Amino acid sequence: MCHARDLGDKLILGLNTDASVKRQGKSPERPINSEDTRATILAALECVDAIVLFDEDTPLKLIELVQPDVLVKGNDYKAEEIVGYDVVKAKGGQVITIQLVDGFSTTKLIEKMKG
DSSP, X not given: OHHHHTTSSOOEEEEEXXXXXXXXOSOTTOOSSOHHHHHHHHHTSTTOOEEEEEXXXXXXXXXXXXXXXXXXXXTTSOGGXXXXXXXXXXXXXXXXXXXXXXXXXXXXXXXXXXX
16 A cells, blocks of 8 residues: 555545445445445555545546546556546556555455355
């Protein structure tokens, strides 16, 4: 998480609301924690400057509103596939992918809890 903070002056996290997570159709167990709990945990990280919840299926409206100079997502995506890529690039910004932390995906956590 703090790798993203090193790429700019402020780290603003867009966080899916519970309803947005449910619409993703990944599994009925998700989200594991409520949006308030997830926001509280993330806000406690020293490197996070702000959390903004978004209820849409993608953060495109949030990205259009914030107009970040740098947009960061995990490297399970190619930069060109990331929602908001065109918005950020059009204003001369950067879209950067960073290495995911092994063993900390929600899917792996659910598998571990199920034993």
